[in-house]
Amino acid sequence: MDGFLFTPVGGSTVSTTGRRHTRQSFGVDLAPPRIVMGYWDVPEGTDCVEKTWIATKLGTALGLIGSAYHIVAFQPDTALEAVQRAASATVTMATMGAIFGMTTCLTAQAREAPDDPLNYFVGGCVSGIFLGARTHNAMTGTTGCLALGTLAFFTKAGKMEGWRLTGPPKL
DSSP states (O other), X not given: OTTOEEOOTTSXXXXXXXXXXXXXXXXXXXXXXXXXXXXXXXXXXXXXXXXXXXXXXXXXXXXXXXXXXXXXXXXXXXXXHHHHHHHHHHHHHHHHHHHHHHHHHHHHHHHTOTXXXXXXXXXXXXXXXXXXXXXXXXXXXXXXXXXXXXXXXXXXXXXHHTOOSSSSOOO
């Protein structure tokens, strides 16, 4: 374990060879990476790639869960058909998540209004338009735009104002 680094409580970095190193000794910052647990942990209008990645992961998870339920409810004839359905739904939801994440972040930057729920409406609307393009149906795109945009708008407004859907009432 020669050269293994550890940080004692309240001290500088120490190697197993006994030498003390400061943050500047290696020419790099030894600070731990920022841990981002969820979409709301990243400030609005900053780090668009991180927000897009998180939204894509959430969309992928929802796509997998939704396609699993769909496959159970409407059982396919072959295993290949099941895999194709699951992949199609999952990729669509992941793409919608990526579109939403990138659109809300870029809209917040362009408008210079990072906490405006209108940014979320635009992101939801663009995701709905993608869904309409994916299904080749203008009515699906229009409905998706209005529904997802409205849902995203009220989600952001509720988050900003502290709305709660579950739990004990706030007195």
